[in-house]
Amino acid sequence: MKKLNTLMGVALTCYAHFSLAGPIxxxxxxxxxxxxxxxxxxEVEGKTIVAGDLSGSASNYGTxxxxxxxxxxxxxVVGSDLSSGTTVNANGHEVIIAGTNNGNINSNSVSNDASQYDFDLIKSEFINFSGYLSELAVNSVLLTSSNNQPSAASFNVGDSVGNDPAVFNITSESFFENNLIQQYDIDxxxxxxxxxxxxxxxxxxNDSNLGNAVGxxxxxxxxENIIWNFFEATEIDLVKQINGSVLAPFADLTNATPIEGSLVVNNFQQNGExxxxxxxxxxxxDPDANNSTYPVKVPEPSMFFILLTALAGMMMWNRSKS
Incomplete structure (x- = not known):
């Protein structure tokens, strides 16, 4: 029985490693x-992963x-250190600090075991996913003023999209820096x-000149169905509320107002919720079907792989007994 439990433990450990979630x-x-x-x-209303250090006077998670x-x-989950002078409120939930805890944590449970999180893999997956999205065929268009007069802008979904993803390609200059856009919505x-x-x-x-979202x-x-993909941004300054998830794997981002969705970013100076x-x-x-090099999907292990793992474990166990 002891041998079986050892082999099952080895197999399940490998299984967990090979079934890591992808970016979606x-x-x-x-x-x-x-x-x-x-x-x-x-504060962050949901769950948070920080691959590096966490600092700041006080922050709340899982509210x-x-x-x-x-x-x-x-x-x-913090992959490195919690800085001195930093207070974390976890609202009764678990916190993981893999590095040195120099701060204060209000939590029912604090652990330093982040072994199930592969931070390098998470980073590479999101970088590749962002690149993949940036190359999708455009099928929808942003409509703005054609006479250089202040007006509303509209993200118009193409009339042949159906149930497929609606894909827009815009420049920062045409939208975020366009002071003629008084307000904007999606059609x-x-x-x-x-x-x-x-x-x-x-x-x-920088969205300081942009009008407000409406409708x-x-x-x-x-x-919950929007991704703003800033696939080449290195610096983002948001003073207006942005609606939808934000994907900016290369950017240092600062916000002053809420982000209404999930956020993936390189470095984050968080001043808004x-x-x-x-x-x-x-x-x-499907990276293979798109003939790309975006290694996001992690295949589930086959029974054959689990059997091989078990056999390898048996061999190691027998050697240790001899």
Whole structure:
């Protein structure tokens, strides 16, 4: 029995490693993913992963999650250190600090075991996923003023999209830096897109001159299906509320108002809340079928693999007994 338990443990450990969630699943589960460092004085309503250090005077996590519910898991996972002077409020949930804890944590459970999180893999998956989205064929268009007069702008879904993803390609200059846009919304145009992907080119993003979102785009039904993909941005400064999930794997991002969706970013100076309108859109993503090099899908282990693992474990066990 002891031998069987040892082999099963080895096999299940390998199984867990080979069934890591991909970026879409992570967006479904985590409200905030910081691929490097987070400095925060605000709150995240859902769960957070920080691959690097966490600093800032005080921050809150899991504020909209049910307390004393073991299925929630860790609401905050920090891959490196919690800085001195930093206070973390976990609202009754578990926290993982893999490095040195120099701060203060209000939590029912604090662990240093982050072994189930492969931070390098998470980063590479999101970088590749962002690149993949940026290359999707455009089928929808942003309509702005044609006479250089202040007016409303509209993200118009193409009339042949149907249930497929609606894909927009815009530049930072044409939208975020366009002071003629007084307000903006999304027009479904009679379609039912499975998700709305807004690819934004440009390295420096600042929305201080942009008008406010109105109408459909401000409802959770829309927010939960939107990805703003800043696939080449290195610096993003948001002073207006953004509706939908934000994917910016290379960017240092600062916000002053809420982000209404999941956020993936390189470094984050958080001065506004991240709300739990988690991404629930549907994207068919198969790197092999697209002949690309985006290694996001992690194949489930076959029974053959598990058998080989068990046999290897048996051999190691026999050697240790001899």
């Amino acid at each position: 699943e992570t967006l479904n589960e985590y409200n905030l993913v910081v691929l490097n460092d987070l400095t925060s004085t605000s 909209h999650l049910a307390q004393n519910d073991s299925s929630v898991g860790s609401v905050l 479904l145009n009679g379609q039912s897109p499975s998700t709305i992907i807004i690819n934004v080119s440009g390295e420096m993003i 459909n785009i401000t409802s959770d039904v829309f927010r 991240v709300h739990d309108a988690l991404f629930t859109g549907v994207i068919s993503y």
